[in-house]
Amino acid sequence: MSADRAVRLTLRYLVLTLLALIVLFPIYVTVVNSLLPGADITARPPKLFPSNPQWHAYADAWSDGHLGTYLKNSVIVTAFIMAGQLLFSILAGYAFAFLEFPFKRTLFVVFLATLMVPLEVTFVANLTTVTDLGLYDTYAGLAIPFLATGFGAFLMRQAFLQVPRDLHDAARLDGYGHLRFLSRVAVPLARPAVGALAVFSFLSAWSQYLWPLVVTKDDRLRTVQIGLKQLRNTNIDHVNVTFAGVVIAALPLVVLLLIFQKQLVRGLSAGAVKG
Amino acid sequence: MNAPRRSRFGATVVAVALLAGAALVGIDAAPAAAKVAKCPLGALAQAKKPVEITFWHSMPAANEETLKRVTDQFNSSQSAVKVTLVNQITYEDTLTKYRAGLGTGDLPDLVQMATTTALQQMVDTQSIVPAAACAKADNYNFSDHLTRVVDNLKLGGTLIAMPFNVSNPVFLYNKKAFAAAGLDPDKPPATFAEVKAAAQRLRDTHVVAKAPFGLKSAPSNLEQWLAKDGQLFVNNSNGRAKRATKVVFDTATGRKIFSWMADMVRSNLAIVNSDQGASVYDNLFGIGNGNLAMTLDTSATLGTITQVLASGQYPNVELGVGPMFSLRGGGGTAVGGGALFISNKSSPAKQAAAWRYAKFLNEPETQAEWAAGTGYIPIRKSATKLPAVQDLWARVPGYKVAYDQVVGGPNTPATAGAVIGDYFGVREVMRNAEQSMFTGGASPAKALATAAKEANRVIAEYNKRIGA
Numbered sequence: 001m002s003a004d005r006a007v008r009l010t011l012r013y014l015v016l017t018l019l020a021l022i023v024l025f026p027i028y029v030t031v032v033n034s035l036l037p038g039a040d041i042t043a044r045p046p047k048l049f050p051s052n053p054q055w056h057a058y059a060d061a062w063s064d065g066h067l068g069t070y071l072k073n074s075v076i077v078t079a080f081i082m083a084g085q086l087l088f089s090i091l092a093g094y095a096f097a098f099l100e101f102p103f104k105r106t107l108f109v110v111f112l113a114t115l116m117v118p119l120e121v122t123f124v125a126n127l128t129t130v131t132d133l134g135l136y137d138t139y140a141g142l143a144i145p146f147l148a149t150g151f152g153a154f155l156m157r158q159a160f161l162q163v164p165r166d167l168h169d170a171a172r173l174d175g176y177g178h179l180r181f182l183s184r185v186a187v188p189l190a191r192p193a194v195g196a197l198a199v200f201s202f203l204s205a206w207s208q209y210l211w212p213l214v215v216t217k218d219d220r221l222r223t224v225q226i227g228l229k230q231l232r233n234t235n236i237d238h239v240n241v242t243f244a245g246v247v248i249a250a251l252p253l254v255v256l257l258l259i260f261q262k263q264l265v266r267g268l269s270a271g272a273v274k275g
Numbered sequence: 276m277n278a279p280r281r282s283r284f285g286a287t288v289v290a291v292a293l294l295a296g297a298a299l300v301g302i303d304a305a306p307a308a309a310k311v312a313k314c315p316l317g318a319l320a321q322a323k324k325p326v327e328i329t330f331w332h333s334m335p336a337a338n339e340e341t342l343k344r345v346t347d348q349f350n351s352s353q354s355a356v357k358v359t360l361v362n363q364i365t366y367e368d369t370l371t372k373y374r375a376g377l378g379t380g381d382l383p384d385l386v387q388m389a390t391t392t393a394l395q396q397m398v399d400t401q402s403i404v405p406a407a408a409c410a411k412a413d414n415y416n417f418s419d420h421l422t423r424v425v426d427n428l429k430l431g432g433t434l435i436a437m438p439f440n441v442s443n444p445v446f447l448y449n450k451k452a453f454a455a456a457g458l459d460p461d462k463p464p465a466t467f468a469e470v471k472a473a474a475q476r477l478r479d480t481h482v483v484a485k486a487p488f489g490l491k492s493a494p495s496n497l498e499q500w501l502a503k504d505g506q507l508f509v510n511n512s513n514g515r516a517k518r519a520t521k522v523v524f525d526t527a528t529g530r531k532i533f534s535w536m537a538d539m540v541r542s543n544l545a546i547v548n549s550d551q552g553a554s555v556y557d558n559l560f561g562i563g564n565g566n567l568a569m570t571l572d573t574s575a576t577l578g579t580i581t582q583v584l585a586s587g588q589y590p591n592v593e594l595g596v597g598p599m600f601s602l603r604g605g606g607g608t609a610v611g612g613g614a615l616f617i618s619n620k621s622s623p624a625k626q627a628a629a630w631r632y633a634k635f636l637n638e639p640e641t642q643a644e645w646a647a648g649t650g651y652i653p654i655r656k657s658a659t660k661l662p663a664v665q666d667l668w669a670r671v672p673g674y675k676v677a678y679d680q681v682v683g684g685p686n687t688p689a690t691a692g693a694v695i696g697d698y699f700g701v702r703e704v705m706r707n708a709e710q711s712m713f714t715g716g717a718s719p720a721k722a723l724a725t726a727a728k729e730a731n732r733v734i735a736e737y738n739k740r741i742g743a
Binding site for chain 2: 039044131136137214
């Protein structure tokens with residue numbers, strides 16, 4: 001390794017480290033603030049290390065924000081939405097990529113057109129439908145309106161179009177049906193897209209606020225974002241509890257990102273290099 | 276900064292969509308208050324006990340604790356009514372959920388809403404029993420209540436909701452900075468000119484590091500200063516005699532108010548902060564760290580300020596609280612806060628039970644405990660004599676300033692404040708107008724004229740939507 005290259009590598013790592021620090025700093029401050037006594041959060045200069053960590057803030061957040069119940073509800077609802085979106089997106093994407101059927105292009109445009117309609121526009125209609133179906137204040141009511149997305153179908157179609165047509169033909173010759181080709185060949189090849197879609201649907205389901213608030217009756221079925229907002233406080237000496245709640249609610253997200261890290265990075269760099 | 280803007284856009288779309296939906300499920304034009312409403316008080320005696328009712332509120336954690344405490348006292352003090360609290364997070368979310376509930380049938384028996392933003396819409400839903408009907412049936416007497424608090428909740432002379440939690444804006448300043456600049460720390464400025472002179476003095480003596488005054492780009496600035504000057508915000512006596520059809524603030528007074536704000540900012544005597552999100556506390560922290568010396572904020576923040584100052588982190592700050600200053604001084608601020616609405620979709624027994632609980636929340640003892648626990652103004656004269664309030668005022672004298680503002684000052688449609696159907700929509704317009712002036716370079720007269728035009732459109736759209 002030449003000296004020149006070593007310098008360049010060092011510089012590159014320095015820049016990357018700096019960028020990583022910038023990204024991590026707000027997260028670090030959130031954790032620190034959750035451990036500071038409430039009044040210390042407003043201290044000047046700001047305290048960047050908790051000399052007397054207030055671990056009980058986490059217990060308070062857990063009980064005051066009903067986070068036990070709310071996290072459980074969020075996990076159930078998010079899992080349903082994620083599974084539904086993956087299933088329906090993969091099936092729809094497969095149909096648009098590999099099958100021939102009448103009005104295929106028109107239907108695809110209709111799918112894409114749903115991307116232009118913000119959730120808020122269908123809010124009332126969804127609420128009326130869910131109520132009429134008797135799903136008000138149920139897990140089903142929380143999840144069903146979000147089980148399919150035009151975005152997911154689009155993403156999976158694009159991913160499946162990358163799968164060589166020849167593979168499809170070869171598999172057909174070997175006697176693979178659609179489902180077997182899908183599960184054995186197409187989905188494994190499109191793993192980065194599946195991972196990206198999984199994380200994306202998790203994020204959007206996990207951060208839902210207004211729908212769960214409106215479609216549930218009371219605390220029993222509410223989800224974690226409502227709990228977080230419930231923790232907002234007028235008393236500055238309890239602000240650390242709000243921060244602790246934020247940290248707790250973000251943990252599942254971190255876990256998910258760690259699980260799907262490989263897929264995500266591959267998804268991001270897919271197509272960047274020829275391989 | 277993409278997310279908040281998106282969500283605000285989202286919220287607006289939801290509001291519009293829900294309004295459209297609400298129109299389909301039964302809001303129509305007839306003024307509900309005009310109908311002869313009945314309050315079935317007798318139903319409670321015949322009902323099977325306890326009658327269980329649900330109360331939707333929007334109190335953040337610290338205030339929620341006090342609300343839980345007084346509600347527990349109510350539940351254990353008698354066996355006829357049992358109240359269950361459900362926290363619907365914010366006033367805005369509560370209104371959204373309530374309107375959605377008109378379609379799904381999931382409604383509370385009693386609901387706490389912001390008086391300013393919700394009064395007209397709640398009437399338009401035709402889903403409430405006017406408090407006046409219950410008061411009449413019960414021979415309930417409001418003579419011990421603060422008159423302006425009660426009048427604030429009247430539409431066309433009818434009391435719509437039961438008063439509950441009241442706050443209003445006060446002038447906050449650092450007495451030590453005033454003293455250092457050679458200003459009298461015990462005499463807060465009362466007019467626009469005096470505030471500007473004080474600001475100039477604070478800057479010339481280099482007492483403040485950034486700017487003397489911290490201003491929020493809040494839509495309520497204009498509402499409050501018009502009220503203080505005895506001027507209306509919308510027509511038809513601020514929408515109280517009849518439904519408002521247009522704004523009336525594009526006047527000489529309105530222009531003076533906008534010009535004063537613009538002038539303060541352009542001559543670097545004031546800096547502007549958002550009235551939404553995390554920056555709502557920036558002006559207070561600015562005073563804390565010596566960047567600023569004065570600001571306006573709601574009396575509801577006094578508790579937090581006192582706590583922070585008590586921690587000893589800000590040795591250079593001594594809190595001064597004065598009445599809200601205005602164009603010419605004097606006058607009264609518009610009353611803000613929340614009130615209790617009884618749903619007419621509930622069974623007669625539940626309506627009667629809701630009234631009984633609302634009455635309990637208005638008891639002097641309850642109000643004293645509520646004020647001490649939350650910092651809201653006690654709305655009963657006799658409550659102020661009780662030790663809880665006396666202690667509070669001794670501890671945080673600023674609270675008394677806020678109370679005096681509601682007790683004193685003329686009682687007119689101007690100080691009662693405006694009543695508008697789509698108040699959130701109008702406020703968004705005012706916020707944009709102030710921003711166009713502070714950061715977009717629009718002239719005060721132009722910003723105000725544009726705001727009037729836009730606000731008229733918002734009001735007309737709402738009135739048309741509900742067929743009024």
